[in-house]
Amino acid sequence: MASVVGDEVSNKQVIFRDYVTGFPKESDMYLRTSTIKLKVPEGSKAVLVKNLYLSCDPLMQFFMRKVQGPDPLMQLVTRKVQSNDAYDYYTPGSPVFGYGVSKVLDSGNPEFKAGDLVWGMTGWEDYSLITKSDDLIKIQHTHDDDVPLSYYTGILGMPGMTAYAGIYEVGAPKKGEYVFVSAASGAVGQLIGQFAKLTGCYVVGSAGSKEKVYIYIYIWYSMVDLLKNKLGFDEAFNYKEEHDLNTALKRYFPHGIDVYFEHVGGKMLDAVLLNMRHNGRIAACGMISQYNLEEPEGIKNLMQIGFKWIHMKGYTHRNYYHLYPKFLELVLPLIREKKIVYVEDIVEGLESGPAALVGLFTGRNFGKQVVAVARE
Amino acid sequence: MASVVGDEVSNKQVIFRDYVTGFPKESDMYLRTSTIKLKVPEGSKAVLVKNLYLSCDPLMQFFMRKVQGPDPLMQLVTRKVQSNDAYDYYTPGSPVFGYGVSKVLDSGNPEFKAGDLVWGMTGWEDYSLITKSDDLIKIQHTHDDDVPLSYYTGILGMPGMTAYAGIYEVGAPKKGEYVFVSAASGAVGQLIGQFAKLTGCYVVGSAGSKEKVYIYIYIWYSMVDLLKNKLGFDEAFNYKEEHDLNTALKRYFPHGIDVYFEHVGGKMLDAVLLNMRHNGRIAACGMISQYNLEEPEGIKNLMQIGFKWIHMKGYTHRNYYHLYPKFLELVLPLIREKKIVYVEDIVEGLESGPAALVGLFTGRNFGKQVVAVARE
Known part of the structure; x- marks a missing residue:
């Protein structure tokens, strides 16, 4: 690390150009280099961090919209998104923000000190x-940590x-039940499918990508191969290759679906809905195909x-942060024992960020889309 | 009662003419008089009843449809409706059936004897x-029963x-919550609204009828008056008089809706959906506006x-019959103490049945639509 706490150093940023309607485009963001003093202002409770990994999340599109007048949909989405005010919209001319992993360089908050690794909302x-x-x-996290x-x-x-939360608190599939996961190649979908398999369910995933994807071990997989052969889904299909989704679902679920994870x-x-079984459950944490339509499709x-x-x-x-320690207790061993496969799609450098998002x-992405800003 | 058990007597019937698409019409049914022997056949577990009151329920339209080919909607609805086989479709040339109150005249089932009053599916x-x-x-029920x-x-x-079930097991509104009931003048809606008021909620109902309705005490009420002044709803509106339902709901629920009872x-x-609050609940036991559309409206x-x-x-x-005794324990005293108002719309005679249904x-109806066949 070349910089020293207190120095003013150059700071490359991905800047939000202007409010967006519909899908965001690369040109809605641009690169800029400014400077920053690597020190928390006197008396502030802020934390000064060096960003390591930035997360691309579907959620971020909402921060790009301008609320005009009483549009209840957008009000509810962008007005802090949730009950606390950690989120807000992007400001034209200011950096994009989202979830990320960072290293603390200086801290006005007694909970954190220089050298700590943290995750949360960052620029x-x-x-x-x-x-x-x-x-x-x-x-x-220790330096020899294999995670x-x-x-x-x-x-x-x-x-x-x-x-x-989707698996254990909302959808709660039981052993032997029929589980369907849409957007199964996404960050959430690939985990839900594997948690459901660990529970003993029959699991089918759908995804949209036809492109072959490149992971870990320098092998190219098709999306369907990857879901089935690498992540252990019982079946997988590309929804873009199906003329009639109802027919496709009947093929994979002749007895119907008990739990659907809706993305x-x-x-x-x-x-x-036509293929759900009695007492079926739908756990809905997103509807990505609808977010950027002028008018959503009618159900x-x-x-x-x-x-x-x-x-x-x-x-x-x-709603479930109180379960975070319990969650780590479950998932860290699964990762270390390789009982769960996790696929990342990492691009290098801030300049690759807009295209990745x-x-x-x-x-386009397979697995969790990450931007590596710096590696530590 | 002129007839004697074992006699063959004349039996007026409402006959189902033929399968229906869309809304049923009066001409889909006709009156016929046949004969029936007032005795259960030897060795049968059947029960022979005299029908007293017949119920008109939205559900009955499904029994009028013909399932052709693999229409998943209709298969699921008409194929026994639920998990037991108490329901089935109507057969052209046979009587319509539905819920009713009847008196047992003869019984091959040891659970029942002549003179018993029963309710359930009847013709x-x-x-x-x-x-x-x-x-x-x-x-x-005793002869001097005031219910x-x-x-x-x-x-x-x-x-x-x-x-x-809707109030106490599904929607579960808490004291002080904002509750909206659609089809509030219907058999279920009027009760839900009152149960919610007894729980201490703010309750608004919507209904479609503009006609003045005639109840008990020979007074004509408008639907909205009745919901507010007789059933104790905080507010009520006629959805047919609203150009924009979103605006209407914002007027009645400036803070949003906690629980919606969807009919x-x-x-x-x-x-x-635009007016729901965070963590809101929607208890859905019917969507009557959609059942007979060629294609349902998209949500x-x-x-x-x-x-x-x-x-x-x-x-x-x-799903909740195991709670029936507990239910009676709650509701019978509420009725007797006049803490709950229940509105019936009773027409006289089988010949009035098709129009009522x-x-x-x-x-057209306000309150529970009943056909009185005989009074005992």
Whole structure:
């Protein structure tokens, strides 16, 4: 580390250009280099960090929108997203922000000290001054730890908590039940499928990517191969290759679906509703296919909820942080014993960030999309 | 009673003419007079009853449809509706059937004896031979009972159990919460609203009828007056008079809705989703506005489920029969102490049945629609 605490150093940043409607494009962001003093201002409770890994999350698109007038959808989404005010929209001319893993360089918050590793909301830049430092979570990590630090943007961070809550607190599939996971190649989907397999369920995943993907061991896999042969799903299919999703689901679930993990919405949800079993559960933490449509697709088969006593529940990781220690206790050994496979798609450097983020919405990525800013 | 057990007597019947698409019409049924022997066949476990009150329920439209090919919606609805086989479709040329209150004239089932009063599935005719007699429920009723027998088609029967389950087992509104009930003038809606008021909630109901309605005490009420002044709802509105349901809901629920009791679906559900509060609950036992559309209306705001961690659950009374004794224990005193108001719309005679049943789907009735066949 060339810089010294207190120095003013150059700080590369990914800047948000202007409010977005529909899908974000690469040109909605640009690179800028400014300077930053590597010291927390006197009397502040802020934390000054060096950013290591940044997370690309579907959620971030909401921070790019401008709320105009009383649009209840956008008000609810962007107005702090949740009950605390850790989130806010992006400001044109300021850096993009999102989840990330960072190293503390200086701290005004007694909970943290220089050298600590943390995860939480940070800026898309080399160094960030985090004012809402109470939301940061300290990472227990030693230099010889075989669990990569980048995992705290994914399996050990927000998507991991989402998957854990989805499986154990919301959808709660039981051994032998039929489980369907959409966006199964995504950060949350790949974990949910594996947790469901560990529970003893029959698990089918769908994803949209046809491209071959490159992971760990320098082998190219097709998405379906990867879900089946690497992640242990019983079956997997590419929804873009199916003319009729209802027919596809009937093929994979001749007895119907007990638990559906909903990440896409739209036509897939409509087809799933027709194939749910009585007392089925739908755990909904996102509907990525719908977020950037001018008008969402109408769901026509919702009557099935009444007919089949279906339980549909929206959720977010944010309701379940009290379970974080219990979650780590479960997942860290699974990772170390290689009982769970976790796939990352890491791009190098802040300058690769905008394309990586935009790629989320076109189904380009396989696995958790991460931007490596620096490696420690 | 002119007839004697064992006699063959004339039996007026409402006959189902042929399978229906869309809304049923009066001409889909016709009157016929046949004969019936008032005795259970030797060795049969059936029960021979004289029908007293017949219930008109939205559910009955499903029994009028023909399942052709693999239509998953209709298969799921009409194939026994639920897990037992008490229901089946109507057969052209045979009587319509549904819930009713009857008096046992002869019984091959040791659980019942002549003179017993029962409620359950029976035919739309003067006398019925009920082969699935195990599904009948015996009514404890004395001649000087001040609770009308017809109530076992409604508040003390299937709609009552539905409302009870909806309030106490599914939606579970707490004191002080904001509750919205659609189809509030219907058999289930009027009870749900009152149960919610007894719980200490703020309750608003919507209904579709503008006609003035005539109840008990020879006074004409408007639907909204009745909900507010007679049933104790805090507010009520006629959805047909609102240009924009979202605006209407914002007027009645400036702080949003905690619990929605869903009976209509379609545009109302879409508007409600925009007005739900975080952790809100939607208890869905029916979507009557959608059942007879060629294609259901698409619900566009389902993303709110994920954004606001909404819990939506379909249910039916049939999951909760084990609670029937507990239910009676709660409701019978409420009726006797006049802490709950129950509104019936009773038409006289089997010949009035088809019009009464068809009226359910045009919002003509106010309160529980009953056909009185005979009074005992």
